[in-house]
Amino acid sequence: MKKLILGLAAVVALIVGYRGAAVHAADTWQPVATLGTSLTTTQKSGTLSTLESAANVTNPSELTVNGDTLVKYLNPSGSTFTSASGVWSSALVQKTSSGGINVKIVDYNGTNNITTITADQYRNAALTAGVTNANIFITSAVRIDGSGALAGVYAAFAENGDKLNASQIDAAQSEVNTLSGITSANKGKDGYSDKQLNNAVAGAKQQMASQSNNGKQTLSQNQIGNIVDSQLKQNNLTNIITNNQRTQIINLLVKVQHSGALSSSDFKAQAQQLASSIQNSAKGLFNKLSKQLNTKANRNFLQKVGDAIANFFTGLLDWLKSLI
Template sequence: MKVKKIVALTGLLSLTMLHLPVASADTNVQKVIDEAYVQPEYVLGYSLDQGQESQTLGFLGYDQTKDTKPLKTMTPAIYSTIMNVANDPSLQLYSSVKIQKLGANKPLEVKIVTPQNITKVTEDMYRNAAVTLGVEHAIITVAAPIAVTGESALAGIYYSLEDNGAEVPQENKELAQEELATLSGIHAENTGKEGYDENKLNVALTDIKSSVAKAKQDNSNLTEIEVRKIVEDTLKNYDLTKAITAEQVNLIVHFAVNLSNSGVITNSDFTKTLGSLKDSIVSKAGDTFKNINVNFDANQALAEGGNFLTNIWNAIVEFFKGLIGE
């Protein structure tokens, strides 16, 4: 009988208190951008034919008299290495990017110069993912000559950064890719749905990431239950709960848990960059946030909800007392 109870207790502890240590994932991404991208760098999709390549370079503002750095091409082989996936020679790569240094006092910028051809990813989604990657200040321009999802553009950024000496941990790349896929998927499924707003979703993500980073700093034992509370309370604050499905909430929670267990959040400028991103989204969104508390602090709500975990712990203590007394 006691053995059965102990097994049950072990399961309960796993659900409520399990956590993984933060991995070390220091990155020099911004330092490399500051030093190597005074002149812009271009990464072109492998699948572009000659005419499409010229057209794309025009979209990106390429000037061969000034832009003397060699052009880069994202091939399926490079993509497989960068993304740590199997090499697929049939992979179609059309999305192309330009990366350039930006002053430290200016927020991260992303410009999609062919919005009609980037069908799944928006500028602010790219910006959110780029912050997770470790980018703080840069101008990133995205273009494609035909309609594509745009999800592979991040791989072009990884390739350029690593080729210039940046140390981009695999977990950063995977997190940024997961975030982009999550955001773009939710956006595609909810566009036109009552109660959904892309700006609110992107701002909610900046708050969720900031809250997870701050909570992890205050409490290294951040649990999945606590991460879920941060996510759900933040989505509620931005009035997104009517539109976002339970499955979509789970995707965000999964990403946020992975983020909490990564070294990305240990970067001292991470929350500062997220704050700048949030402010720029809110400022351009007009009346979207008129009746929304943009100063919402999910960590405060988490602290107020701490009694829930305390009650669970007290129940565990009483359980042990019961075992001893038998």
């Protein structure tokens, strides 16, 4: 009995110790400010102050993002950065225990200087790269596309011992390039918004995770195409996204699947949270889309009923004429 008690005590101690270690690991994930190497001393101070104020933190650990960082994280997806490339866009990353992935692009001295990547594109890319439950703040002292800040996000996780999968980062960067390109091509087009596109992609990721049983089965390109078509329809983009852009999205999601992103136990839930958050951030837009889709569905149904009735009476009239 004494040995049994001692054995149980050892097991309890082991479990407590493990849980304590897990909690300790979560507690020690320090907020990281990733600062572009090209910032002047004044710009660096202003950037850090801007990010700290937005995130409501003080004295985060600092990480310099330089050309080598861009080469490491962004070039595998086709970018052509060099060690001498300049970096200005910066980020502050906070790990959270829940809440999904949240991104806020913060004005620098009253101006949004991130010219290309949108907050929702950052969020979708972070999801694909394997980020879970994090608050990310982005800013830049000069007008720039924002790639340096995204490389900084990946580096911030590595700094805290959460090294992200290289294949997923590659897919995430392809995603940024694809979605930003589609949004740029459709800029100003009536009925299009970046939020609709990113909601469609987040919804597609969620569907892919469900249909593949969290990556246990491989979806065919045709299956992924059907998912994309469903999401484009739900977001009222069917008649706006071109066939070429549709193919780009399908190819992107095939790459996301091949990266192993769907295999994460958190991926489906994080994708669902992302889609819900995008919709909540633009309730007016998505409520309007829902009403438009319902109206179209009702009109199509009534049109089919009307056609059936017209065809019936036409047939009946033709039959009566045949008897005369």
